[in-house]
Amino acid sequence: MSTISTHKDRNFIAVIGDEDSVTGLLLAGVGHVDGANKNFLVVDSKTPLSKIEETFLEFTKRKDIAIILINQHIAEYIRQLVDDYDQAFPTILEIPSKDHPYDPEKDSVLKRVQRLFGE
């Protein structure tokens, strides 16, 4: 069971996404910079895969992040990491982007539903 401090101090929403998604969510007020620590990463065609992996792992280890929002198509690049992630906090949510609309086929919850009824 997690202690109170593990979830009470988690206030921030982290974002890994393309420029438009990050800009939009920062407009909504989620961005937070504390020294060298940022809670967002803009991914474009030049971003190396290692940078995405590194940032994802860093966000999952931080104690002040409650939710990690990641574009579904970017999550595909690091699918193994995302699928193997099993901590309670922070929670990961894959979100659609401008060029990649929401695909129910890839929704982790709906996959679970299929599994439950497919058994």
Added chain:
Amino acid sequence: MEEICVKMDKILLEYLSLISALQEQWKQISTNLGDGFFQLAHARYTMGPHRLNQNQYDGRMQATTRMLISQKKNTDMLSAQSEFIYHYTLTTLEEITEDPKENGSSSLRRRIIKDSDNDVTKKRSQTRIIEDPLRWFGILVPSSLRESQRNFKQSLSGMVNIINLRNEIINKEAEYKMLKKEKEKFMEESRTKHSNSMKDS
């Protein structure tokens, strides 16, 4: 036996309605995000591509939209593994500064409690530091950028709803699986009982 089946049906119905709520919510988010992206593209068109990109982000930005995770005790004691349900709530800094007495976790709120005598000045200076992200892109921003901000705020609250729904769904699933196991055990027992009585006769 009858009782277990009734319970299972009830949970399954709740489970399905949660899933349909989840799908509805995704539809809503997709619309909001779509509008947000459209308005952003329009703003970029009116402002010029160099005034609306990641280089304009404020390097000292502070989050005005934050999360509050609260723990709710699971009322259904059926599933032992999920004793608590976590509920995510979206908070904005205005709300946080307005009621400093409420048990909260933002660093700002704690700071206000510490020096409550100069509460007002603190609040004022804080609002000066934390500015609306719209300002990063200029003072006179087009209305489409404002509209886009509104759309993204709506999608964000939808995303938090999705996370809460997802937690509830996972919880219901665990309950259902547990009842299913119970039912199977019960059936197994009655089967062995039945075969034993057959042997006896």
